[in-house]
Amino acid sequence: MPEIFRYALEPDDDQMHAMGLAALSLVEGYVRDLPQRPAFDLDGALDLAARLREPAPEHGTPWPDLLRTVAAAAAAGAASAGPGYLAYVPGGGLYAAALADLLAAALNKYVSVWNLAPACAQIEATAIRWLCDLFGYPPRARGILTSGGSLANFSAIVTARTALLGERFLDGILYVTDQTHASSAKAALLAGFPRANVRTVPTLADLAMDPRALARMIEDDRAAGLRPFLVIGSAGTTNTGIVDPLTVLADLARVEGLWFHVDAAYGGPFQLTERGRDLLRGIERADSITLDPHKAMFLPYGTGALLVRDGPLLRQAHHFDAHYLQDLGAEEEIPNFTEYSPELTRDFRGLRLWLPVKLHGLEAFRQALDEKLDLARLAHAELVESGFDVPWRPQLTTVAFRWIPEDGDADAFNARLLRHVNAGGRVLLSSTMIGGAYMLRLCVVSHRTHRDRVEEAVAAIRVALHDCLDGVTRPS
Numbered sequence: 001m002p003e004i005f006r007y008a009l010e011p012d013d014d015q016m017h018a019m020g021l022a023a024l025s026l027v028e029g030y031v032r033d034l035p036q037r038p039a040f041d042l043d044g045a046l047d048l049a050a051r052l053r054e055p056a057p058e059h060g061t062p063w064p065d066l067l068r069t070v071a072a073a074a075a076a077g078a079a080s081a082g083p084g085y086l087a088y089v090p091g092g093g094l095y096a097a098a099l100a101d102l103l104a105a106a107l108n109k110y111v112s113v114w115n116l117a118p119a120c121a122q123i124e125a126t127a128i129r130w131l132c133d134l135f136g137y138p139p140r141a142r143g144i145l146t147s148g149g150s151l152a153n154f155s156a157i158v159t160a161r162t163a164l165l166g167e168r169f170l171d172g173i174l175y176v177t178d179q180t181h182a183s184s185a186k187a188a189l190l191a192g193f194p195r196a197n198v199r200t201v202p203t204l205a206d207l208a209m210d211p212r213a214l215a216r217m218i219e220d221d222r223a224a225g226l227r228p229f230l231v232i233g234s235a236g237t238t239n240t241g242i243v244d245p246l247t248v249l250a251d252l253a254r255v256e257g258l259w260f261h262v263d264a265a266y267g268g269p270f271q272l273t274e275r276g277r278d279l280l281r282g283i284e285r286a287d288s289i290t291l292d293p294h295k296a297m298f299l300p301y302g303t304g305a306l307l308v309r310d311g312p313l314l315r316q317a318h319h320f321d322a323h324y325l326q327d328l329g330a331e332e333e334i335p336n337f338t339e340y341s342p343e344l345t346r347d348f349r350g351l352r353l354w355l356p357v358k359l360h361g362l363e364a365f366r367q368a369l370d371e372k373l374d375l376a377r378l379a380h381a382e383l384v385e386s387g388f389d390v391p392w393r394p395q396l397t398t399v400a401f402r403w404i405p406e407d408g409d410a411d412a413f414n415a416r417l418l419r420h421v422n423a424g425g426r427v428l429l430s431s432t433m434i435g436g437a438y439m440l441r442l443c444v445v446s447h448r449t450h451r452d453r454v455e456e457a458v459a460a461i462r463v464a465l466h467d468c469l470d471g472v473t474r475p476s
């Protein structure tokens with residue numbers, strides 16, 4: 001029987017307490033068991049998914065039963081909060097940030113305009129200012145917290161388009177490489193550009209954008225009567241973590257009058273470290289920067305950021321007057337975030353960033369990121385030592401590698417190798433194609449991944465290699 005509430009949707013104090021404690025105990029158990037959980041587990045997951053396809057219930061279900069369902073659902077698939085998750089670009093999900101989400105949702109403050117919750121909006125503005133400070137952005141800079149890097153890249157492209165092309169923009173050309181995250185090209189399409197306007201600039205042997213090729217392409221496009229307007233540099237590509245030559249691109253963009261956007265969704269937070277600052281030199285000259293606190297700041301999914309050096313340009317691209325908002329205060333010291341963003345009503349994301357930074361301090365993040373840089377170097381050295389083809393020394397925390405078999409199809413061999421590694425259950429790696437070759441990726445970002453797990457990953461890769469070389473089969 002469901003609990004009887006006085007008003008069904010308003011649990012009383014005792015009920016709130018009991019529900020909260022039960023949810024918290026689920027979280028504690030889940031997090032405590034993360035190191036032992038399989039990195040990937042599909043056992044029974046599809047059956048559970050099938051059972052979850054059901055009509056909306058007319059009557060309620062007891063809270064403990066629902067939590068059991070949530071726990072079972074969370075156990076299925078990738079343990080993406082855990083130390084073995086080395087696929088894609090992991091994040092982890094800080095506990096303090098999870099509590100921030102609970103607070104934000106329960107307090108349900110409206111931060112998109114400042115005067116409905118001035119101090120809460122200021123918390124978000126302060127957190128964004130911290131990000132601007134990281135890159136030495138001037139006081140005029142503005143930023144928004146987005147749901148992720150994809151939406152941040154979208155708003156960056158719309159801002160550049162509005163600033164440099166005006167409303168008739170179909171002759172506007174933007175430049176990426178084949179290593180740029182697909183969200184940029186997708187954002188360009190969503191922003192109204194034809195596919196052909198997204199130019200792929202060749203890369204050099206290190207997979208970074210070739211600035212000379214870019215200069216030639218800009219010249220050719222101008223000669224053809226088109227309007228080059230935007231170059232997107234990557235500060236940490238998803239495939240290998242390579243950083244484009246940001247200073248050279250900043251120079252070129254200035255000379256050519258182009259907007260310079262840096263997609264630092266992955267690499268941006270490494271700016272906190274000395275090695276990161278060396279690597280990302282030039283990013284401070286970007287017109288706009290995407291960075292994802294839900295990657296290398298370890299926040300739960302749902303936190304990206306866009307920073308724009310000349311803040312009013314971000315506003316110019318996103319502001320639209322509406323009569324029903326006339327009672328709200330014009331922006332003063334605290335921004336009206338909706339005027340800088342495609343969104344109006346949304347969650348209080350800033351708390352998710354502000355609270356962990358205040359709780360732990362930046363030094364804790366710096367140390368964690370330095371540790372991840374060291375771990376990637378360790379994995380690189382071990383894989384080279386084992387005879388793998390590891391063409392790019394990791395600049396950030398991603399190692400792309402493969403085995404070159406003496407005969408047979410190398411791509412098929414490496415796909416089998418990946419299946420063997422992942423079937424071991426201690427780590428989850430992913431794969432990609434680089435220059436037409438199938439490569440495995442090991443990406444260390446989660447705050448919960450430490451040396452022991454990276455050593456286990458390398459050991460698992462070695463065992464899997466021997467199995468594959470010996471023709472041992474594993475479930476696909």
Ligand SMILES: Cc1ncc(COP(=O)(O)O)c(C=O)c1O
Nearest residue numbers: 089148149150181183238265266
């Ligand atoms: C370099 C880069 N840019 C953009 C994105 C897209 O970010 P999100 O998945 O948060 O939308 C990613 C995601 O991995 C990325 O690695």
